[in-house]
Amino acid sequence: MSYTIKPTAQVDESAELGDGTTVWELAQVREKARLGTGCVIGRGAYVGTGVRIGDNVKLQNYALVYEPAELGDGVFVGPAVVLTNDQYPRSVDPEGKLKRGGDWEAVGVKVAEGASLGARSVCVAPVRVGRWALVAAGAVVTKDVPDFALVAGVPARRIGWVGRAGVRLVEREGEPGGWECPQTGTRYEERTTGDTTELVELPTAENPGS
Template sequence: MNYRVQPTAQVDGSAVIGAGSSVWELAQIREGASLGEGCVIGRGAYVGAGVRIGDNVKIQNYALVYEPAELGDGVFVGPAVVLTNDHNPRSVDTEGRRKRGGDWEAVGVRIAEGASLGARAVCVAPVRIGRWAMVAAGAVVTKDVADFALVVGVPARRTGWVGRAGVRLVEREGEPGVWVCPRSGTAYVEEDGVLSER
């Protein structure tokens, strides 16, 4: 075994844990879940059945990642984040009988490479969070988030752009649509509401 699981964590025998990953106290990894290499699953976090997680992903304490979520490489999920999976949640059916697994269809949240979700953010499935996007703490995401977008609020809306470094980009003076990272100097180009690396 080339990964670490704390004694109070629950990891189903059918889950796959990548090399160098750590699963901390009271975390639960359900059946068929797959974690890549170098992942960190924080205290009390929940990873649902069949969830797919890439390499070097951090899921902080008490985050809830419900199936069928998919997380790309390098994703950051902050403390107490919730990725929902039921677009029309009900405990009972129209006759008042308790719903069971076959009574509803799970829909997932997909988070692309390098994206970050701040503490207590909620993603209401089905949504996609784009590459290197940043969701602010406490935001409620109800629509897809573009690559490199910075979204805040309830419901979440784009207020700017961020680069790979996670720093808000600044529009280059005299060059509308050209955005620069103040930390790395990397330039990005915006066309029709889509940001791409130069």
């Protein structure tokens, strides 16, 4: 394997790093974490025990990814983002005794392929951020985020849709529920079932199986 670990980074010997991955100064990668190929772990970032990270993922400076988080291929995690893992955080138990690792159950955040988490956003576990979704800077995600959704605010709510390029989609004139990426021209269709609204990428010559 060919990867780069900067001198002040701490990478446990049981962690797995893929080809072309770089771990920058003061970053920490814990036991049995697994990172794919071409990843960038920024200065001061933290990757918890057993965390799973796909290929070509970027963790910017001081991002905190606590176990048992799972990040798909091509995920972007902005500066100072936090992925939590404790639904009921307490330093001590009801009797006032310091809680240890076995005294609480860790729950994870899942971030699907291509999704981006803006600077200082927080994902409160357990929650899933869908494929190619975009979480705005400073948002607090407390509910699952649909594929291609643009969410913002505290708590985060959907305010629009984005495509694979990360650009906000525009509605196609005369086509209710039809959306298009102004950068790539890719078309999408909004579909609602009950209380759930989803966006589906329509097939193209380049992506016939979309």
